[in-house]
Amino acid sequence: MRIDFTVNGRPREADDVWEGESLLYVLRERLGLPGSKNACEQGECGSCTVRLDGVPVCSCLVAAGQVQGREVVTVEGLADLAGQRSRGAVARPGEDTGLSPLQQAFLDAGAVQCGFCTPGLLVAADEMLERHPDPSDADIREALSGNLCRCTGYEKIMDAVRLAAARRAERG
Amino acid sequence: MPAKGMPTTLTQGSGTKGGIGESTLRPDGALKVTGEFAYSSDLWHEDMLWGQILRSTVAHAEIASIDASEALAVPGVYAVMTYDDLPTGVRNYGLEIRDTPVLAHGKVRHHGEPVAIVAADHPETARRAAARIRVDYRELPVVTDEASALAPDAALVHENRDDHHIARVPHPNIVHRQPVVRGDVASARERADVIVEGEYTFGMQDQAFLGPESGLAVPEEDGGVHLYVATQWLHSDLRQIAPVLGLPEDRVRMTLAGVGGAFGGREDLSMQIHACLLALRTGKPVKIVYNRFESFFGHVHRHPAKLHYEHGATADGRLTHVKARIVLDGGAYASSSPAVVGNAASLGVGPYAVDAVDVEAVALYTNNPPCGAMRGFGAVQACFAYEAQMDRLAARLGLDPVEFRQLNAMEQGTLMPTGQPVDSPAPVAELLRRVKARPMPPERQWESGEGADVRRLPGGLSNTTHGEGVVRGVGYAVGIKNVGFSEGFDDYSTARVRLEVAGGEPVAAVHTAMAEVGQGGVTVHAQIARTELGVARVTVHPADTRVGSAGSTSASRQTYVTGGAVRNACELVREKVLELGRRKLGPSHPAWAGAGLLLEGGKVVTDGGEVLADLVDVLGDEAVEAEEEWRHRPTEPFDPRTGQGDGHVQYSFAAHRAVVEVDTELGLVKVVELACAQDVGKALNPLSVTGQIQGGTAQGLGMAVMEEIVVDPRTAKVRNPSFTDYLVPTILDTPAIPVDVLELADDHAPYGLRGVGEAPTLSSTPAVLAAIRDATGLELSRTPVRPEHLTTGTG
Numbered sequence: 001m002r003i004d005f006t007v008n009g010r011p012r013e014a015d016d017v018w019e020g021e022s023l024l025y026v027l028r029e030r031l032g033l034p035g036s037k038n039a040c041e042q043g044e045c046g047s048c049t050v051r052l053d054g055v056p057v058c059s060c061l062v063a064a065g066q067v068q069g070r071e072v073v074t075v076e077g078l079a080d081l082a083g084q085r086s087r088g089a090v091a092r093p094g095e096d097t098g099l100s101p102l103q104q105a106f107l108d109a110g111a112v113q114c115g116f117c118t119p120g121l122l123v124a125a126d127e128m129l130e131r132h133p134d135p136s137d138a139d140i141r142e143a144l145s146g147n148l149c150r151c152t153g154y155e156k157i158m159d160a161v162r163l164a165a166a167r168r169a170e171r172g
Numbered sequence: 173m174p175a176k177g178m179p180t181t182l183t184q185g186s187g188t189k190g191g192i193g194e195s196t197l198r199p200d201g202a203l204k205v206t207g208e209f210a211y212s213s214d215l216w217h218e219d220m221l222w223g224q225i226l227r228s229t230v231a232h233a234e235i236a237s238i239d240a241s242e243a244l245a246v247p248g249v250y251a252v253m254t255y256d257d258l259p260t261g262v263r264n265y266g267l268e269i270r271d272t273p274v275l276a277h278g279k280v281r282h283h284g285e286p287v288a289i290v291a292a293d294h295p296e297t298a299r300r301a302a303a304r305i306r307v308d309y310r311e312l313p314v315v316t317d318e319a320s321a322l323a324p325d326a327a328l329v330h331e332n333r334d335d336h337h338i339a340r341v342p343h344p345n346i347v348h349r350q351p352v353v354r355g356d357v358a359s360a361r362e363r364a365d366v367i368v369e370g371e372y373t374f375g376m377q378d379q380a381f382l383g384p385e386s387g388l389a390v391p392e393e394d395g396g397v398h399l400y401v402a403t404q405w406l407h408s409d410l411r412q413i414a415p416v417l418g419l420p421e422d423r424v425r426m427t428l429a430g431v432g433g434a435f436g437g438r439e440d441l442s443m444q445i446h447a448c449l450l451a452l453r454t455g456k457p458v459k460i461v462y463n464r465f466e467s468f469f470g471h472v473h474r475h476p477a478k479l480h481y482e483h484g485a486t487a488d489g490r491l492t493h494v495k496a497r498i499v500l501d502g503g504a505y506a507s508s509s510p511a512v513v514g515n516a517a518s519l520g521v522g523p524y525a526v527d528a529v530d531v532e533a534v535a536l537y538t539n540n541p542p543c544g545a546m547r548g549f550g551a552v553q554a555c556f557a558y559e560a561q562m563d564r565l566a567a568r569l570g571l572d573p574v575e576f577r578q579l580n581a582m583e584q585g586t587l588m589p590t591g592q593p594v595d596s597p598a599p600v601a602e603l604l605r606r607v608k609a610r611p612m613p614p615e616r617q618w619e620s621g622e623g624a625d626v627r628r629l630p631g632g633l634s635n636t637t638h639g640e641g642v643v644r645g646v647g648y649a650v651g652i653k654n655v656g657f658s659e660g661f662d663d664y665s666t667a668r669v670r671l672e673v674a675g676g677e678p679v680a681a682v683h684t685a686m687a688e689v690g691q692g693g694v695t696v697h698a699q700i701a702r703t704e705l706g707v708a709r710v711t712v713h714p715a716d717t718r719v720g721s722a723g724s725t726s727a728s729r730q731t732y733v734t735g736g737a738v739r740n741a742c743e744l745v746r747e748k749v750l751e752l753g754r755r756k757l758g759p760s761h762p763a764w765a766g767a768g769l770l771l772e773g774g775k776v777v778t779d780g781g782e783v784l785a786d787l788v789d790v791l792g793d794e795a796v797e798a799e800e801e802w803r804h805r806p807t808e809p810f811d812p813r814t815g816q817g818d819g820h821v822q823y824s825f826a827a828h829r830a831v832v833e834v835d836t837e838l839g840l841v842k843v844v845e846l847a848c849a850q851d852v853g854k855a856l857n858p859l860s861v862t863g864q865i866q867g868g869t870a871q872g873l874g875m876a877v878m879e880e881i882v883v884d885p886r887t888a889k890v891r892n893p894s895f896t897d898y899l900v901p902t903i904l905d906t907p908a909i910p911v912d913v914l915e916l917a918d919d920h921a922p923y924g925l926r927g928v929g930e931a932p933t934l935s936s937t938p939a940v941l942a943a944i945r946d947a948t949g950l951e952l953s954r955t956p957v958r959p960e961h962l963t964t965g966t967g
Contacts, residue, residue, distance in 0.1 A: 035207020036216035039382040039432070040464040042657050044895035047382055070258065094245035103205040107197050110859040113867065114690025115204030116382040116432030122205060139628040145633075145904040148895070150382055151690050153870030154903040156863055 005067045007031065008077025014064070023062040024048045026075060035075040035119045039148070049120035050074045058129050058146075062110060066155030075119035078103060078126055100124050102164045109160035113151035121147045125161050183779065185703030187772045192699045192923060199694055199712055209651035210475030211430035212402035213386035217457035220388065221250055223443070223450045224298035225460070226288040226412045227469055228280035231888035232327075232539040233309035235278055235287070243290060244305040247683030248297040250454045250778050250867050252305065254288045258449070260418035265441055267408065267544070268566075269335040269347075269506040274445050280309070281329055282504035282539055282888045284469025291458050310912030312889040314539040318478065321345040321536045329504060329537035331816050347535040348510040349500045350517040352589045360493035360528035364484030367565045368841035371953035372481070372557040375880035376501075377474040377871075379546050380900050383432015385442040385470050386461040387450035396423030397448045402431040406685045407721035416445050417452065421717075424448070428715035434689035435871070437471040439726055440687065450814040468893030472507045472544030473881055475500040475535065477516075481555040483564075489571050491580045493528035494521045500543070500555060502535035507544030509535035514659050516808060518590050518819055522558040523600040523652040524580045529589040531815070538551045539888040541881065544809055545726055547871060548653065548933040555651040556955055559938035563647075563945070573942070574648050576607050577601075580589050581650075583717065589950050594823055596926075597916035599851050603827035604650055606849040606912045613831055613845045613908070615644065623944025630833055630840035641727050641837040644844070647830045649932030655927030656729040656812075660809045663821070664801045666720030667697075667737035668713075669745050671705055671787075672795035676785040678774050680742075681703050683713035686722035686734045691929060692860040699856060704742030705749075706771030707787070713928075720801060722865060728824060728927025731856060736922040737802035744798035746771055753790040768843040805920060822918060826850035826931035828869065828939035831907075834947040839959030841877050843905070843940060849912040853926030865932045866909045872936020874901045876944075880956050 001016045003026065014030045024041070027033045027050070037047035037058050043061040050059045051073040059072075073081060082100035097104070102122060105111075112118050121144060127137060128143035135143070140161050149157060185191045203209035240252040255263065255275045262268040263277065276287045288305050292298035315321045315329055323341070328344050337348045360366070388402030396419055403409050406426045414421045431438070443460040450458040463471045478499045482766040484492040496514045502509035517533035533550075546552075566576035571911035581600035584587050585591055616639065624638035631637055657663035668683040680701040686696045698710040715722070720733045753776055759765040761784055776784045810817045831844045848869050855861040878899040882891045892898045917924025935953055944962070945952050954967045960967025 018296065020852040028214070028497055029216075032216075033207070034210075037211070037382070038213055038384065038461070038463075040895045042464060042894060042896060045382060045464075062656050065841070066520075075205075097202060099202065099205060103202075106205050109625050110195070110197075110863050112198060112201050113692065113863060114383065114431060114433040115200070115209060116211065116690075118204050119207045131252075138625055140901045142627055142633065145902045148382065148902060150435070150871070150900065151867045152379055153245070153866035153868075153909050154906045155866045155909050156859075157903065 003064055003068050005069060006071040007033065008073055010079060017064050019065065022060050023064050023066045023067050024059040026064045027059060027127050033074055033076055037116055037119055039116060046124060047117050047120040048156060049123045049147065051123060051127060075122055078122055100166050101167060103128065105164035105167065106160045107165050110162035111152060111156040117147060117149040121149065121157060131163060133168060184635055184770050185706060188702050188706050190699060190705035192856045194699065195857055196695060198692060198706040199698060211383050211428050211432050212400065213384055213461045215388040215400055215429060215459060217388060217390060219323065220295055220457040220459050220735065221291040221454060222295040222298045223447055224290045224459045225286045225446060226302040228276065228283060228287055229281040229287045230309050230311055232312040233265040233280050234313045235276060235280065236308040236310050238288060239306040240288060243301040244947040245416065246297060246301040246304065248293045249290060249301045250456065251291045251450055251883040252288060253449055253453060260416065265412040265416060265445065266506055267440060267508050268510055271330060272505040277893035282541055289446045289450060291454050292934055308522065315345060315536055316885050316888050318536060320679050321538055325644045327454045329539065336480065345505050345537045347533065347537055348513045349534045350513045350810060350815055352529060352531040352814065353515045354589045355528035356593065357493045357495060357528045357530045361484055362630055363486060364492040365487040366565060366568045367482060368561060368568060370419065370557065370561055370953060371483045372560060374477040374479065374553040374556055375956055376476040376543065376883065377546060377559065377875050377879050378881055378898060379435035379437030381433030381435055381437055384462045384467050387429060387443060388457060388459045389447035390457040390816045391451045391455055396425065397451055398425040399444060399448055400427050400429040401444055402429050402438060404434050404687045404689060404725035404726055406687065406715060406717050408724060409441060409444055410717055411447050412441055413448060417448055426717040428687055431689040433688060434725060435547045436549065436726055439545040439724060440472050442470045456923050464895055465893050468890060472542045474546035475502060475512055475543040475553065477553040479553060481557050483561045483805045485565050487569065488567065488756055489569055489576050489579045491524055491526045494526050494532045498521050498533040500533065500535040500553065501538055501654045503539055503540045503542035504536055504947065506514050506540040507542050509544065512550035514819065515654060516554050517815055518588065519551045519652055519654065520554040521589050522555060523582050523598065523650055523825055525582045525586045526589065531589065540883050541890060547587035547868060548930050551651065551653045552934050555934040556838060556938050559649040560941065563942050575602050575708065577650060590810060590819055592818045592820060596822065596918035596920060597851060598823065598825060599914060599916055600650055600825055603825055603849040603851065604648065607648065607827050607829035607847050610829065610847050610910065627904065630835035631838065636838055636840060637835050642833050642835050643947045644829055644831065644833050645947025647939050647946055649935040649938035649942060650825065650827040651931060653728065653824045653931045653934055654820040655732060655824050656727055656804055657748050658807050658820045660807055663723055663733060664803045665722045665734040666799065666801045667734065667741040668719050668742040668797065668897045669701065669738065669747060670795055670797040671745050671791065673791050676788065677709060678707045678791060679709045679711065680707050681711045681713055682738055683719050684722045684734050684738065685715050685717060685719050686730055687715060687725040689725050691730065691864065692857060693734065695860060696731050698904065700735055700738045701742055704739055705746060705773055710736060719799065728929040731925060732921055732927050733804060736804065739922050740802040741798045741800055744800060746798050746799065749790060750776065752794065752796065753785055756790060757785050786882060793882040811903065821925060822921060824931040826935050828935045830943040831877060832937035832940060832943040832947055834944060834962065836948060837960030839945060841957065843873055843907045845907050846873060846936060848932055849914065851914040851916050851926060852928050852933055853918045853939060854915050854924040855913055856923065856925060860915060861928050862911050864928045868932035869936045870901055870906050872933045873906060873940055875956055876937045876940035877956055
């Protein structure tokens with residue numbers, strides 16, 4: 001089958017898609033967007049998290065056909081998304097490197113080791129910060145509880161999200 | 173201790189920005205946060221095929237027949253291969269003992285053993301074709317534990333063993349046995365006022381790295397193959413792959429693809445040979461990616477263990493003796509079981525000074541899943557048991573558990589049970605003091621203005637309690653881990669460093685075969701090059717087999733050994749650069765003839781700070797390069813009867829304090845805080861060091877309360893191969909992990925550093941267990957603890 005949908009603000013189409021293919025497979029293998037990761041392919045680890053019409057979902061559990069006509073944002077689109085949010089505002093961290101402020105905070109806080117969980121965590125945390133600009137630690141933990149990380153023990157991920165929120169508060 | 177134990181003084185590079193000791197950021201970080209970093213499962217090639225492995229559905233069986241005809245008939249299938257299609261007489265592989273068939277030969281020895289491989293043009297086609305291969309199994313009785321392995325009529329897991337351990341083991345179902353005997357245990361036992369005995373059980377833990385086993389094999393025009401793969405040691409893979417393919421090693425090229433974590437689980441081969449076989453058979457690039465289900469069968473796990481301990485102490489709290497027997501289940505193939513046995517035996521007493529020791533460790537061959545390397549490597553299981561013993565002893569003696577440990581803590585100069593002196597700082601008592609001195613996390617943190625915040629309670633969002641039945645407990649533990657490969661292994665690393673002018677400035681390039689698995693070795697290598705060569709710009713070349721071996725990314729060894737090799741190569745480059753400078757510019761300034769010249773800020777300077785020349789002028793068009801192997805000081809094998817010998821390179825220590833809250837009615841545990849103190853000798857990158865300690869701590873927490881591969885004792889089949897049923901700690905399960913880093917230099921190691929990665933995984937688990945015991949009053953002699961153990965008082 002053929003699927004038309006929007007990925008990171010651009011119209012995309014995928015041809016010859018099998019009925020059983022997941023959105024994750026289409027992104028990774030048909031559209032050349034391997035940023036969404038394939039750690040468990042059963043909806044338990046969150047590594048494949050993308051936003052589907054704004055809502056974070058495990059793309060491994062979304063049948064490709066379900067995204068027809070809908071909007072998907074992946075880790076590859078986070079910098080553009082941040083750019084749209086801050087259009088006209090003062091300079092933000094990460095801007096000169098092409099990163100979103102949250103991506104920059106993950107780097108600065110040491111939240112990336114092997115990095116396999118990072119794309120999913122970034123998409124989930126970015127969405128949480130949209131809803132909760134000033135999250136408590138418990139809010140962060142709740143929002144990210146669907147994303148497994150095996151390297152960091154999560155402490156630096158907490159630091160990164162706190163840092164991104166604090167930097168945003170500073171900029172006003 | 174004025175000089176001893178202080179950080180190494182730096183001269184060269186002390187004025188260089190981004191050098192060692194700074195928390196510089198990962199060079200691969202930007203690619204990893206944008207999704208552009210190419211992991212082994214992201215690789216793609218024009219015309220590539222997908223490989224799929226058919227695995228055994230039973231644990232122990234003869235294979236009466238394999239019929240692949242239906243699979244071959246599936247449109248889109250390019251090849252199906254079984255044992256009979258292997259190209260050479262070398263059909264087994266293995267890290268130490270080559271006992272693992274590439275594809276099953278007449279028999280399978282564990283659930284999930286590879287039987288056949290398929291290549292097809294779509295991964296689903298390959299999966300469906302593999303499912304059409306008919307294998308006729310004749311099931312055999314399973315060997316699952318010590319009793320069934322050593323029974324008089326026990327089936328032999330491996331007939332006709334000819335490995336170098338067979339002559340010394342008491343039974344062919346024992347892979348390796350290592351005793352460690354020191355002092356007179358019988359008379360020491362008589363001096364004991366208190367003796368405690370305990371039987372402990374340690375479950376099977378999985379590394380659960382997130383990046384699945386995967387890679388891409390590309391056939392090359394010369395008949396060779398280029399394999400892009402996620403591994404921990406390229407050259408070890410190469411030595412095992414090439415003979416099976418019938419190719420000389422120089423026609424199997426290997427490049428490290430992005431690695432999504434490892435933790436020991438990538439030391440053994442997984443899909444490497446299978447992908448190469450299919451690529452050479454079809455003449456097309458072949459990619460193999462395991463899914464999570466297959467990953468649970470596709471790598472070795474941490475050895476589950478039964479441990480029997482006897483500890484004695486005098487009334488004033490001095491250990492008299494330790495007797496221990498540690499039985500590790502190695503599963504169907506040897507993997508690194510012999511080395512795990514060596515660690516369990518030699519480190520089995522823990523970081524304590526004990527004169528009389530009688531320890532025996534064995535690893536069994538069974539039909540359970542093969543077990544091998546995982547972070548902590550044999551020291552983890554023992555630490556769980558000896559720390560439980562230390563608490564029980566302290567309780568019997570009426571002593572504080574921390575003070576009792578401190579009273580018996582080893583220090584620099586203490587002899588290990590192997591007779592090896594600990595010849596660098598061993599701040600065991602100090603680490604315990606530091607975790608104990610930390611302020612306690614406040615009580616009842618779940619209470620907020622608007623009622624209970626269930627996210628901070630046992631059971632979490634399941635909303636199982638608002639504080640009723642919740643009891644707090646506190647526990648401590650400390651551990652000892654070896655750093656580097658032990659027992660006489662020639663544990664070297666190779667580094668190539670090049671310095672030249674590019675874009676008008678001096679640039680250093682570092683090339684090693686070190687597997688970056690997430691630990692940050694690439695960050696540290698760049699820092700070392702900046703420090704040693706005084707340049708700002710360093711490029712780290714992708715790891716491949718065009719440079720010599722860097723050894724394994726395991727045993728907490730890479731910063732020490734490959735870091736040491738990079739420093740060594742940089743020193744050679746520095747000497748060559750200074751020699752070049754003397755030739756070119758020597759006559760211009762008398763200081764060129766003197767000693768103590770440094771490279772700082774892209775310039776040659778005297779130790780007084782006078783600038784002699786710009787590196788750009790010294791180098792001109794020339795590139796200065798050095799490549800050399802570097803070794804840490806040698807070790808020796810343990811005596812096979814007594815375990816005596818200087819078997820280890822370096823020891824590493826960490827201590828934990830766990831604070832838990834237990835819902836005693838439902839048996840649910842919330843770890844509230846898990847504080848760690850660790851001596852790292854010298855923190856080359858403090859941010860990465862803290863990250864390693866926190867990550868290792870969290871894996872220990874998982875082992876304490878949730879992580880276990882459950883194997884059916886009747887069938888030896890794995891019952892929970894998924895992240896739905898094998899639970900890994902989430903961010904809600906993991907508490908704050910405050911870290912206290914000591915830097916007491918080891919004068920034998922580069923920059924005084926001490927391997928970091930593994931020690932925190934040891935003491936984390938027993939600290940959590942001790943805290944749960946403190947909260948509940950239960951004995952709890954197995955880990956992980958499950959709710960039913962707490963509600964029924966078993967376990």
